[in-house]
Amino acid sequence: MYMTTVDPTTSYAVGCRVGTAGLSGLVILDYGQPDVHDARGNINMKGTVEGSALSENLVFASTAQIAASVEKYLSGYYNCVHSTSKSLHVGVGTNNLPLKGYRSVTATHAKAWAQMINDLDHYLITSGYARQEYVGGAFDAEPGWGNLADTRGWIDAYASQTHLPLYNFGSADGCPDHPNDPIRPAPPATCNNGWTLEDLWYVSFGNPSARNPLPQIYLNLAAYEWYNLERYAVAKHGEALPLGIMTQVFACQQHPADQTCKSTDLPACQAYAMMTKLLNGSHETARPIAFVTDIGYER
Amino acid sequence: MSDSEERVRKRVIEEERILKRRRVRKRRFLAAGLFALAVVAAGAALFLSQPRETLDQMKADQDRAEQALHEQVSPAPKHPGYRKGASATLRCNTGIYESEAAPLPAALYTISNRYTGRVGHRCVTVFAGKSLEAGLPVLVIVSSGGGVDSLSEPSVQLLGKRPGAARIVTKSGGLLKVRTSSEGLLKCRLAADGCAIISP
Numbered sequence: 001m002y003m004t005t006v007d008p009t010t011s012y013a014v015g016c017r018v019g020t021a022g023l024s025g026l027v028i029l030d031y032g033q034p035d036v037h038d039a040r041g042n043i044n045m046k047g048t049v050e051g052s053a054l055s056e057n058l059v060f061a062s063t064a065q066i067a068a069s070v071e072k073y074l075s076g077y078y079n080c081v082h083s084t085s086k087s088l089h090v091g092v093g094t095n096n097l098p099l100k101g102y103r104s105v106t107a108t109h110a111k112a113w114a115q116m117i118n119d120l121d122h123y124l125i126t127s128g129y130a131r132q133e134y135v136g137g138a139f140d141a142e143p144g145w146g147n148l149a150d151t152r153g154w155i156d157a158y159a160s161q162t163h164l165p166l167y168n169f170g171s172a173d174g175c176p177d178h179p180n181d182p183i184r185p186a187p188p189a190t191c192n193n194g195w196t197l198e199d200l201w202y203v204s205f206g207n208p209s210a211r212n213p214l215p216q217i218y219l220n221l222a223a224y225e226w227y228n229l230e231r232y233a234v235a236k237h238g239e240a241l242p243l244g245i246m247t248q249v250f251a252c253q254q255h256p257a258d259q260t261c262k263s264t265d266l267p268a269c270q271a272y273a274m275m276t277k278l279l280n281g282s283h284e285t286a287r288p289i290a291f292v293t294d295i296g297y298e299r
Numbered sequence: 300m301s302d303s304e305e306r307v308r309k310r311v312i313e314e315e316r317i318l319k320r321r322r323v324r325k326r327r328f329l330a331a332g333l334f335a336l337a338v339v340a341a342g343a344a345l346f347l348s349q350p351r352e353t354l355d356q357m358k359a360d361q362d363r364a365e366q367a368l369h370e371q372v373s374p375a376p377k378h379p380g381y382r383k384g385a386s387a388t389l390r391c392n393t394g395i396y397e398s399e400a401a402p403l404p405a406a407l408y409t410i411s412n413r414y415t416g417r418v419g420h421r422c423v424t425v426f427a428g429k430s431l432e433a434g435l436p437v438l439v440i441v442s443s444g445g446g447v448d449s450l451s452e453p454s455v456q457l458l459g460k461r462p463g464a465a466r467i468v469t470k471s472g473g474l475l476k477v478r479t480s481s482e483g484l485l486k487c488r489l490a491a492d493g494c495a496i497i498s499p
Contacts, residue, residue, distance in 0.1 A: 012433040013457050020456060020493075075432060079377055079407070082452040082492075125368075128375025134365070163361065211358060239353050 002030045002055035002251065002297045006069035014298055015076025024086045026244065026291045028138045028169050028214065029073065030055060030093040031066050034104040034154075045102055050112035052094055056297060063116040066092065070135070071123055078129040087131075091138030091167040092117060096146030096154065105150040107157035113137055114161035121164055136165035136211065141203045143195040144173045151203065159209040166209035169246050171216045172200055172225035179278070181228055197232040205233060205241040212290045214244040217271035218264035227278040230285045240279070242290045245271050250296030268294050377452075391415060391422030395467055401426050403439060403453075411466040414475060420444060421451075421491045427477055429464035433457055436465035436479040442491045454493045458482060 001014070018027065031052040037060055038047035051062035061069075070092055077088055094113060098104045117137045124130040137158060141151055158166055174192030190197055204213040215226045230240045247268045252261035266274075272292050279285045352360075393416040401410040403426065410428040417423070421442040430437040436458040442451045458465055463480035470476075475494055477485045487494035 009434045009462065010460065012430075013435060013460060016430075016433065016455060016457050020454065072432070078375070079432070080455045080457075082454060084374070125372050128373055130369040130372035131374045134369060164365070165362075205354070211362070237354070239355055241355055 001028065002032075002295065003069065004054050004056045004297055004299050005059075006031075006054070006061045006065045008068060008072040010298065011069040011072035012076035015073035015078075016080035017076075018088070019077040019080030019086075022082060022086060024088060026089045026091060026167070026212065026214070026293070028091045028093050028167065028246075028293065028295070029070060030095075030138070030140065030169075030295070031061065031069075032058070032094065033097050033099055034094055034106070034109045035060055035099055036104060036106075036109065037062070043099065043102065045104065045106075050109050053099060056299075063112050067116050067119055067123075070120055074120070074124065074129055074133050074135070075127070078127075078132060081132065084132065087133065089134045089136065089165075091136050091165070091169070092120065093138030093140060093167075093169060095140035096142060096151040096170070097140075098146065098150070103150065105146055105154050107153050110154040110157035111161050114158045114164075117164050118162050136167060137162075137209070138167040138169055139203075141168050141170035142173060143171070143175070143192040143200065146193075148193065148195050148199055152199065155203060155207050155209070159207055162209070164209070165211035166207070167211055168204045168213040169216065170203070170213075171222065172229055175200060175225040176228040177221045177224040179224060179227065179281075197229060198236070200229055201233055201237065204229070204243075206237070212242050212244050214246040214291060214293060216248070217245045217266060217275060218248055219266050220274055223271065223274040223278055226275070227285065230279060230287075231282075234284045240285045240287050242287050244291030244293065245275055245289055247271050247292075247294045248296075250294050254297050268292050391417050393417065395470060401428075401439075407431055408437065408439065409464065411464055414467045414470055416470065416489075418442070418473075418489055418491045423489060423491055425467065425475060425489065425494060427465040427467045430455070430457060434462040435459060436463045436477075436481060438465060438477065438487070438494055440493055451492065456493060456496075458485060458496075 032054045033052060035043065035051055035053040036045055036047045037049045037051065038044035039049065049062050051060055052066060054061055070090065074090065096105050114137065117135060120135045124133050124135060139155065155166065172191060175197060176190055191200060204210060215222065217223050217226070226243065234240050245268065247266055249265050249267055252258060252265040255261065272289060275289060279287055395412060395414050397412045399410050401408065401413065403410065408428050408430060410426050413424055413426045415422065415424045421444050423440060423442040426439040428437060438456045438458065440454040458479050459482040461481035465477050465479045468476040468478050473488050474486050475489055477487060479485060485496055487496045
């Protein structure tokens with residue numbers, strides 16, 4: 001869910017809606033791009049107020065405001081879900097796209113994000129919601145978006161501050177996208193922007209915080225890219241790891257004029273079928289798909 | 300044998316004794332080294348023969364530890380006003396009641412009024428009001444089958460996205476008409492576990 005607001009009322013209502021529907025599983029609340037402001041409220045990379053530029057409107061929200069929004073979401077889910085056997089994992093997301101003209105994907109930002117996740121986990125435990133809710137970070141890491149060193153630096157800084165999970169819900173753009181592509185560790189670079197398959201493996205599976213990535217399978221080609229990453233994981237690291245699927249049909253319906261949606265609105269059921277077929281082609285890569293989700297905007 | 304020959308003989312004997320002692324020490328040292336090497340090799344063989352934990356297993360272990368921590372937490376009451384267990388006889392006084400009283404936490408809800416009536420074999424009560432946490436109009440629906448432990452978990456339905464409160468206006472057939480200060484008049488079809496909105 002692209003969160004375009006940190007309004008507590010909306011956040012509670014969204015959590016309550018998910019609870020009322022009786023949903024279990026993993027939800028990503030995507031709060032947009034890393035951003036930092038100074039005490040006067042201006043964008044300032046030397047500022048001390050870490051946060052995010054929210055999706056769609058780029059309104060700044062500090063980590064404190066984001067935490068308050070997530071707390072309301074968690075409270076809404078807990079109070080509205082009927083069954084005590086349902087449980088929800090919530091990934092609080094940002095991404096590796098720097099603000100235009102700034103270097104905002106930093107270790108300092110990652111540490112602030114990790115601290116926010118620790119605080120939210122503490123909130124779940126002290127509020128008594130912990131039996132039915134879990135929290136972690138989420139990171140939309142895309143080779144074409146971010147400088148590799150900054151992206152890996154962000155992830156390492158996050159992992160240095162918390163034991164809680166980090167879900168990658170990014171892409172593998174530019175990576176090998178044919179089932180017969182040779183799987184080369186490094187170098188030469190095999191994805192966009194100088195990223196190697198090893199880099200993407202580390203971002204999605206290998207780093208200490210990585211859990212169940214939710215790759216963007218917006219088109220068939222993306223399924224091949226992630227299938228090849230799993231092949232690489234088997235060849236280089238000896239095991240395929242579980243992953244989920246994210247599609248964007250809902251987001252495309254909300255943005256009917258978006259021309260890129262014409263080729264990137266693969267329905268979740270088709271993405272699931274495609275990914276399952278590819279992974280099940282070999283016993284080494286055969287893993288059940290852990291989660292399937294479709295992203296949209298919450299306004 | 301002259302004195303000098305005797306000294307030479309003693310010296311040779313002494314040197315042989317020293318050399319013998321050195322050889323024994325060397326053999327002992329070599330044996331100790333071989334023993335240490337054998338111990339290290341055996342240890343390494345034992346380590347390598349153990350099944351190594353995969354990355355997947357390691358992460359699963361961490362997740363289990365986190366889950367165990369969460370499961371130790373006493374769950375917060377969701378709606379402490381509701382207690383399981385009701386009278387064995389199903390009494391259901393049908394009607395709309397203009398009362399703000401409700402077995403719901405006052406910190407979470409302000410109640411405008413309620414409707415009570417039978418749906419199938421259950422007695423359903425719909426409380427209409429405002430969710431204080433969300434600031435939105437809300438319906439809280441609970442039903443009872445009359446037996447012990449037959450009271451349902453409450454179903455909470457927020458109405459719309461704009462702040463306000465809800466009030467039940469009429470009940471006709473299976474439909475409840477609800478007026479909200481933000482969304483106007485809404486109709487919903489009443490069931491034992493909720494009220495499905497059928498018109499905006």
